[in-house]
Amino acid sequence: MALPLTETTAPASAEAHYDASVMRRVLIIAALLVVLACAFIADIAIGSGTLSPAEVAAVLLSPSTADASHLFVVWELRMPMTLMALVTGIALSLSGLLMQTILDNPLAEPFTLGVSSAAGFGAALSLGFSVSLTSAMPWMPPELLTAANAFLFGLLATGLVLALTRGGTSVQAITLLGIALHFVFSSLLSLVQYMASVDQLQSIVFWLMGSLQRATWLKVSIAGGLCAVALPIVLLNAWALTTIRSFGEEAIVFGVRVRALRILMLTISALLAGAVTAVVGIIGFIGLVGPHVARLLVGEDHRFTIAATVAVGGVFAVLASLATKVIVPGAVLPLSMVTSLTGLPFFIFLVLRQSRSPGA
Known part of the structure; x- marks a missing residue:
């Protein structure tokens, strides 16, 4: 037999639902950060001379014992570009x-x-x-x-x-x-x-x-x-x-x-x-795509939307940086070319969605 809804059970149910919603958003943001870390390592590893994840990890975790050539490739050639991609994604998406x-x-x-x-x-x-x-x-x-x-x-x-x-x-x-x-x-x-x-x-x-x-x-x-x-x-x-x-x-x-x-x-x-x-x-579409993907994942509460936007922007930009090096072997394409090609379909989707929404 079902218990009647009382003044004490209703708030408890609402609080449990809110806690579950918060936990879901936290887990989504944590998952995005894991994806970002993997993309970051992959972008450093892949280039004109591909390094294994273990070699990249050795350079990052123990530079004093790492191979000198690997050390130069990671820290002098690839790390600034990968970090710049990360900063670009974060800044444009948050903006x-x-x-x-x-x-x-x-x-x-x-x-x-x-x-x-x-x-x-x-x-x-x-x-x-x-x-x-x-x-x-x-x-x-x-x-x-x-x-x-x-x-x-x-x-x-x-x-x-x-x-x-x-x-x-x-x-x-x-x-x-x-x-x-x-x-x-x-x-x-x-x-x-x-x-x-x-x-x-x-x-x-x-x-x-x-x-x-x-x-x-x-x-x-x-x-x-x-x-x-x-x-x-x-x-x-x-x-x-x-x-x-x-x-x-x-x-x-x-x-x-x-x-x-x-x-x-x-x-x-x-x-x-x-x-x-x-x-x-000029890098297009990251600032448009990042916030919308974040809202789709965690909603409009900016306590979570800001963190999700930063993570999505970082993932998008670092993956785009990775793509610039693998689309045409032996060449590095401009980053804006990749972000525009991947962001354009999403932009069209947003325009169509906006035009069909009530009151548009």
């Missing part, structure tokens, strides 16, 4: 999550505010005509001049959007202004390419294609350090992000400072996207 949450747009990505085209224009100016905002910084290492110029121009685009919308403009207006700036900087980029010489044009096009081969320990440290600073700030605002995702402008009723949160998160998003774009080049 995309913040954009989609703050702008309430499922198709938003890190470059919605024109960061990519502005960074591309800055890099083209530096590569083609040695015009740089960093010319007044003699202490800047030469290898960072182009990256720094791209980064500053990316921030300039975001700063323009935030300055033009500081009076409390709607998220739709912010998106439209970002798109407008994207086309402005894209036109300026085309002008620079048109005026460049053949050699200058080749350098610009190679940079725009996005490649991990420009990764160095210095660049990895800078981009990785920025991610290490940004991630805790985002996690501290997880509850506020969940609230604004659920209630939009009405989140102010729950004590969320919507305008301040929007400015902070858009700034962090631009910093993350600008940093990796300046180092690696």
